[in-house]
Amino acid sequence: MRASGGVRIVAGYYFDTDGFRQPFINQIFPGGGSWVAHSDRNAKTNLMNVDERDILARLASIPIQTWSYKTQDPSIRHIGPMAQDFYEAFAVGETKTGIATVDADGVALAAIQGLNKQLTALQAQVTARDADIQDLRQQLAATDTRLKALESRVTTIPVSFIHRAEGTNIAGNVTYLSNPNTDNHPEVILTVTPNWNPNGAPGVYNDHAIGVYYTGTQWAIFNQDLAPIPKQSAFNVTVIPKPSP
Numbered sequence: 001m002r003a004s005g006g007v008r009i010v011a012g013y014y015f016d017t018d019g020f021r022q023p024f025i026n027q028i029f030p031g032g033g034s035w036v037a038h039s040d041r042n043a044k045t046n047l048m049n050v051d052e053r054d055i056l057a058r059l060a061s062i063p064i065q066t067w068s069y070k071t072q073d074p075s076i077r078h079i080g081p082m083a084q085d086f087y088e089a090f091a092v093g094e095t096k097t098g099i100a101t102v103d104a105d106g107v108a109l110a111a112i113q114g115l116n117k118q119l120t121a122l123q124a125q126v127t128a129r130d131a132d133i134q135d136l137r138q139q140l141a142a143t144d145t146r147l148k149a150l151e152s153r154v155t156t157i158p159v160s161f162i163h164r165a166e167g168t169n170i171a172g173n174v175t176y177l178s179n180p181n182t183d184n185h186p187e188v189i190l191t192v193t194p195n196w197n198p199n200g201a202p203g204v205y206n207d208h209a210i211g212v213y214y215t216g217t218q219w220a221i222f223n224q225d226l227a228p229i230p231k232q233s234a235f236n237v238t239v240i241p242k243p244s245p
Contacts, residue, residue: 006030016042037102056114058089059107080104160238162198163221165206165229173223176215181239186214189240192221198234206233 008027016022024038062081068074080099087096092103165175182188190212196205208223221235 003028004030006032011038014043035101037100039102050110052110052114053117054114055090055107055110056118059111062086062089158238158240160236162195163192163235163237164198165221165231165233165235167231170229170231172228173226174220175222175229175233175235177219177221177237179237179239182219182237184217185239186216187242189242190219191238191240193236195234195236204230204233206230206235210235 006027006029008025010023010025012024013021014024022040022042024043026038027036028034029036062085064079064081066077066079068076068078083095083097083099086099086104086107087093090103090107092106093100159181161179161181163175163177163179169176169178177183182190192210192212194206194210195203197203206223206229208225208227210221211224212219212221214220221229223229
């Protein structure tokens with residue numbers, strides 16, 4: 001069949017909003033290659049909105065297959081749903097054994113809108129989570145800043161060691177400490193107590209009131225009553241760093 005001037009099929013008549021009788025025309029325009037179904041708003045009635053996400057879910061549940069018509073060569077393949085499945089899902093069209101192109105197009109467009117709404121909702125969730133993550137990062141940065149400020153106030157962890165009074169570090173009522181945590185550190189705070197059995201071994205107890213002072217290069221322990229420091233007497237020494245301002 002040749003139709004160089006196009007094809008027009010009048011499937012019926014309807015009255016437009018002004019009351020004029022209009023033809024219901026489906027056609028191929030001259031020189032065109034597509035079938036144009038009549039879709040004028042004035043030709044429609046009983047308009048109802050659809051739930052696009054529900055349409056998307058229903059469409060996703062319909063099997064989509066490739067197949068051949070029994071009336072064509074098996075080598076010719078088509079793709080799409082079965083009309084019965086389509087009708088069961090959407091209940092549109094004139095028959096359960098055919099799918100109107102206008103309905104297939106409508107379902108596809110509605111599903112696209114439903115997918116767009118899902119993507120928009122997901123993007124909103126991602127944006128909200130990004131904001132939460134950014135807020136948590138700011139809180140973490142603030143916490144890190146406070147922690148560094150606290151750490152800056154403590155130069156070292158308090159250190160404890162046992163000092164033994166021996167011939168090389170005794171001078172009368174004084175015994176001189178030699179330790180990297182105390183030498184050349186006049187700013188530290190020392191606590192010193194006698195130790196009767198250093199490291200669990202028997203020792204010599206210095207039964208005198210003691211004090212400490214800084215010589216200019218190192219710290220010293222002295223007996224306040226000027227009694228000589230006994231050899232092999234031991235002392236518990238704790239070095240407390242001076243807090244930063």
